[in-house]
Amino acid sequence: MAHMKASRAIPALPQVAARALRKLGADISAARRRRRIPMELMAERALVSRNTIARVERGDPRVSMGIYATVLFVLGMAEKLGEIADVSTDRVGLDIEEERLPKRVRSHGA
Numbered sequence: 001m002a003h004m005k006a007s008r009a010i011p012a013l014p015q016v017a018a019r020a021l022r023k024l025g026a027d028i029s030a031a032r033r034r035r036r037i038p039m040e041l042m043a044e045r046a047l048v049s050r051n052t053i054a055r056v057e058r059g060d061p062r063v064s065m066g067i068y069a070t071v072l073f074v075l076g077m078a079e080k081l082g083e084i085a086d087v088s089t090d091r092v093g094l095d096i097e098e099e100r101l102p103k104r105v106r107s108h109g110a
Helices: 013-034 039-046 052-058 065-074 078-083 092-099
Strands: none
Touching: 013 052, 013 065, 039 052, 039 065, 052 065, 065 078
């Protein structure tokens, strides 16, 4: 296996993001167990190792987003990925956009 250069982003991961990943991992673990899918079968269906599934379920930030997406697909939950950064629920972005709107609109005489 090729050695990959360590990312500086992982140690710098904000605590709020690390907590969110741990929650995602715990939720994935609970969903797998509720479906009575053994870890080995989940790994087989997601085309990854059992160790990788264990890392996903711990919320390991070094696991690629693609693997998280595949695991969610196996669980029948892949559509949730499209909701993560949904522009319609981006309060900060919507507020900034609203601030940039003109305060009044002038008509251009007929």
